[in-house]
Amino acid sequence: MNATGKIAVFLIDLVVPMALGYALARAPRLKKEHFDLMMLWSIVLLTTPLALLSCWKVQPDWTLLWLPLLGVFMQVVPGAIGYWRMRRRFRSPLDSGAYVLSAMLSSRGTVGALVVVILYGETGYAYCRLIILLMPVVVYCFCFPMAGFFHARSIADFNARPSLLSLIFNVRQAPVLGVAAGLALALTGVPRPPLLGELFTWGFHPVIWMLTIPVGASLNLARVAMHVKEVADLIPLKFVVTPLAVAAAAWAVGLHGQPLMVTVILSACPTALIAVITCRLCRLNADLAMASLLTTTVLFVAVALPVLIVLL
Numbered sequence: 001m002n003a004t005g006k007i008a009v010f011l012i013d014l015v016v017p018m019a020l021g022y023a024l025a026r027a028p029r030l031k032k033e034h035f036d037l038m039m040l041w042s043i044v045l046l047t048t049p050l051a052l053l054s055c056w057k058v059q060p061d062w063t064l065l066w067l068p069l070l071g072v073f074m075q076v077v078p079g080a081i082g083y084w085r086m087r088r089r090f091r092s093p094l095d096s097g098a099y100v101l102s103a104m105l106s107s108r109g110t111v112g113a114l115v116v117v118i119l120y121g122e123t124g125y126a127y128c129r130l131i132i133l134l135m136p137v138v139v140y141c142f143c144f145p146m147a148g149f150f151h152a153r154s155i156a157d158f159n160a161r162p163s164l165l166s167l168i169f170n171v172r173q174a175p176v177l178g179v180a181a182g183l184a185l186a187l188t189g190v191p192r193p194p195l196l197g198e199l200f201t202w203g204f205h206p207v208i209w210m211l212t213i214p215v216g217a218s219l220n221l222a223r224v225a226m227h228v229k230e231v232a233d234l235i236p237l238k239f240v241v242t243p244l245a246v247a248a249a250a251w252a253v254g255l256h257g258q259p260l261m262v263t264v265i266l267s268a269c270p271t272a273l274i275a276v277i278t279c280r281l282c283r284l285n286a287d288l289a290m291a292s293l294l295t296t297t298v299l300f301v302a303v304a305l306p307v308l309i310v311l312l
Helices: 003-024 032-056 066-089 093-104 108-131 135-155 164-168 171-187 194-217 221-225 234-252 257-267 273-281 286-311
Strands: none
Touching (some): 032 171, 066 108, 093 273, 108 286, 135 273, 194 273
């Protein structure tokens, strides 16, 4: 598939279902609860087996351990800075949680992977997969419980603390089981049948649609516009501070050439769709996360992407 085809697939998997969800939300018989259920059961019933299949395919190579560690590092840096900024700017836990998730989660597996494939082909994509290897673990084991904590703080007494067990053991955490099972099968050397690889290929796109349609249904441009100024400081964080910090760390551990370039590209991606999905599922301020997603994605395509292409 050429670059035009890859861009077309990306648009079909992101823009079309979001527009479809936006249109369906205007149907009189469809309510917000219906879209929330679609999103929840897509995570439980579809994302869980896909997480198992993708992690099962991983080929352990301990000499490349720094790549997934750098992938975690490029989430920790903006997440920590976002948390520090959040404590000074927001009073509502719903806004605070959405802001931290928007800072921490970037679309490395979609926008980043597309750019890497266009620039470097399959070899670059292999490095990309290693870098984002631990991303599902961070999302499902840390981000979901953190979002649940912020939601619990919004409805509980200020001094009350939600149960740690209720944050970790709930139906939203089902993909963690898929990640654990897939890694266990990969590490024990159990071969993945080729037919299951075909199932992953065919199942990936419907899952994206099932998760993106509810996001489009929740899109309210008027409410999103109200939060644009609140997320404006995420622009330098995502496109300047994080790439510089990650590039320095990658150089310090000895990366060079294409692995270094791929790492820098993935560290400069816009806010991820999963940030909006997590906010929707955990009842945080999804409009704030959506404002970050739209703002940073437009700037990435218009400014950051051309700069990366010229520099790299």
